[in-house]
Amino acid sequence: MTAATQPQAVQQDLRQQVLVLYLASSALDAKVVGWSTYDGTGATTPTTGDSDVPPYTTGLDALKDGWRLFQAAQLLPPHPGHEYDTSFLKHEFFFEKLVAV
């Protein structure tokens, strides 16, 4: 294996597991109020309504367990005239783990 082909080989051996946490505020150490998981290894098939217990109590707890944060929801002001509207969950954090297969 040459140095030029090594990254491709590594890529083929890794799969991404994604954890999405919805938190009670914009702080990463706030309480988890919603969660979703997607498993790029195919070993598990998480789906809608499959658990009543969150995987972590806070977003920070996910970091402590080795999940890497790769996206956090922006803080956007409400549109004028729609300050009291509610819609999607605001505090969405995407985490990943890279798993060897």
Add this chain to the structure above:
Amino acid sequence: MTTSTHQKHLLTSVQMAHFVAHGSLRMDAVVPAEMNEQAIAVLDAGIPAVPYGTPLADTFEPGSLPERLVQLPEVAGAIRSLVGPDPVVDHHAVHIRKAHEGEAQNLHADAIIDVREDAFDVQLMYYPQEVTLEMGGTLSVPGSHLRRTNESDTGRYQNLLGQSRLTCPAGTVVFLHHGIWHGGRRNDSDVDRYMFKIRFNPTVRQVRLWDTDDLYDEGVAAELNTRFPWYETATGRLEIYNRAKLWQALTGDDTADPDYWVTRVSNRPRRVVAQRSLNPHAARKEMA
């Protein structure tokens, strides 16, 4: 549906406030066993469809199981309380989730985004069998009905803290606000799961249609102030605000605001008490 029947079984104000807060109202085992026993065969055979907007009175065959269902006193009273007399049927449908069916539905609200602030549709869901957790009873998210989202755009959300994964005895009826986030869960059991749904559209203004004798019962305020575990801290306060607005619409009383959230941010006094000499506008006028 006779007048005397539903008047005896109208919802109370506390029950209506529960519906406004939760977006749902559940009646366990309200359908008699003999109807539940007939239901599976009836639902397997199918229930004839009707055009959108058919009057409820013209929707089902006389004496048929669905007609008897909507004429049960408790069910008729709830329909009357929620959408009033002479509702029309938007549509009805039999939902069967097969044993070991592989997939759950995404979390969604039915139809399309619907932001009416002074009217709502109601969906009746009838479960003729006992529903266990493994059978994948309907997932719903209490208090999600006032969120402005379109159909399955919420599909990314798999689980929310305090969600309801329905388990119930045979003969249970659940009424849902049109906007509630819900979905059929994966059926991991050996039993096919049946549910019959009817969507009602009101034909009257939905103002004080229930038994209002307890309108000022403190249980009303308690229901309207219900917090759900999945609410974000700040947005949860907006939920209470929006509920108060809906309660004002349903009671016809724009001062109804038990927790003061609406009143506080609507308060813009016009009375001026400053002396003329302290009024900067008056001062400029005098200098000119």
